[in-house]
Amino acid sequence: MSIATTLIRPDRAQRKAARDSARVFRQKASPVSTGILIIGAIYCLFPVFWVLMASSKDSSELFSTFTLMPSTHLWDNIIELSQYRDGLFWRWVLNTAIYAGVGALASTWISAICGYVLAKFEFPGKKIVFSILLMGVLVPGVILAIPQYFLLAEVGLTNTMWSVLLPQIISPYGIYLARIYAAASVPTEVIEASRTEGAGELYIFNRIALPMMGPGLVTIFLFQFVAVWNNFMLPYIMLGDDQLFPVTVGLSGLLNQGASAPSMYTLVITGALLSIIPLIIMFLVLQRYWKVDLAAGAVKA
């Protein structure tokens, strides 16, 4: 390649470069890839659109009118959902916000400190710890739910908020990501300089390393937040008190009323619609950090 380049006469090389850049500049939208992306977008957004339409119907329209035909009962459904068992739905939303918010924050901090230590410190057994961590990444959380139930039952914590928060605070994938971010974004020289100045280790981490890892941590936070928000199996197994349910488990309960009671389809659909709104907001607000981070990662990796 390098030989070929040197063999080309300078003027030709210049012209070629000019042509190349012009080509880049003039690059038109490819109909094929645009088409694929549009199909992908429809595939992802159609169910949301369906939920929006369905949540505007009352229970007799839901099964009898055309699927995508909107109706006028969205507000009635929201009111009915809010009145269900004295506003239990909003309690579930609050619970989910606590589980996802507190869980994701704690998990991000722990991932960050673990990743930072794994990236920047030398200690015996570090390789083993990291290998076990990588194995942890491969184990789906669902299969751990039952063992976790039995462990927490030992200490009498099942059916409390802790039973949902604690297992989700440790995230092997988050630690793994944090290690990569810490290695890439926190220069060892900065840490050494701070030590020379007499800063304590925890101070260095919290005040110097943590802000440097910021964009990466936003990614971890979002990952964890969405994972906890959507988690069903763990709270389903852990909780028996419906005052502690997150939205996912609560809504599923509205569908499983037993044979002798009708499933509350309209309430569940409306609840599903309401429960994705915070996620959408979260993404819109945090996505610019995410973009910065992805670009940074691309250059540094």
Place this chain on the structure above:
Amino acid sequence: MRTSIRVGALAMATAATLLMSGCSATAGGGDDGPVKLNYWAWAPNLEKVVDIWNEKNPDIQVTVQKQDGGDPAITKLLTAIKAGSGAPDLIQAEYQKIPTLVSSDALADLSEYGADDIEDSFAAGVWDSVTLGSDAIYAIPQDSGPMMFYYRADIFEELGLAVPTTWDEYAEVARAVHAADPAKYLGTFSSNDAGWFTGMAQQAGASWWGIDGEAWSVDIAQTPTETVAGYWGGLVEEGVIDNKPMYTPEWNAGLNNGEQVGWLSAVWAPGVLGGNAADTTGLWKAAPMPQWDVDAPATGNWGGSSTAVTTQSKHQEAATEFATWLNTDEEAVQALVTTSGIYPADAAQAKAVLTAPPEFFSNQPEFYDIAADVAATVSPFTYGPNVNVAYSAYNDEFAKAAEAKTQSAFLAAVEAMQEITTADMKKSGFTVK
């Protein structure tokens, strides 16, 4: 560095303890103050009935923790029993779950707390299902679900059809309905609802388990069940009966738009019909089940549940007191009927309370008279300790049969249920004849 991490960990642990104490304050009752009972149940609006009790009994406060209907709550309870903590004080248990719960040592014996006083309030068959024929009382019966036949009176009239009283007539009507409009069916054979099929087999005289001393028998693949399976297999093969599962959006749509002209259901059907097809109010009527033998009318049970006290409860006596009140006190039973929409198991109270028909059947003032007559004809049926296995075998095997749509596949499914259920009991260490 180590110290500072340790300080951090300590801070986390302190925060954890604080949050924990905050949580447990609401979860369990202390030694002083009122006794607090947790009650896992799924009957709609049950908490409103419990509110009446809480108001009258400041010393025993009950909290309803609403569960997913039926199976999930029982599975959760069994897990909590195995784990040694986390079970509620009271649980709504369907009759067919009681043997399973008893064999896992999950239910307290309420006869110690005077529950035998109320034996006379219940029909002998119902009482049997909470005592399992022993001296112990494992639960207080709450509601029962004698099966009835529901049909669209308007469509029957339009087509000039008479209400079927025998299964032969039911088949004729099914053919007539389907012939008049190929989109319409008199009913559906649901391979998802094992409890429904059990009730149908019960009507034909089946009793799937039996106990003789210490030895169990599994009697699924015998004449009554085979007759029922063969009958439905024939109708499905002929194509005059739908074979899609119940409780799906599609089935709900059918109830609304008149494609499902009838429903073999139980006495609690008005609640489901009212919730899923409110626009058809006044168009349905209830009748006794079609019969195999008109001279000996019979029916089965679909659903029906009891209130049980768990072995993990620290307040079993208080819990028994509450469970007794809930299911036999006139005010409580009245509230169960009007706010939870159940059909009470307490026969005397049922008669006193059920005077007006359910709202959905306001066109049929005699609704509860029919129901009472039907309820008196429920055939005896014994449930075994692995009902869950038999039921999931039903779901698996009859799903295949419904796919195949042949009578022989339906009969093979019964055979397979028998084998799977027997094998499981032997594996679990029961003596099986």
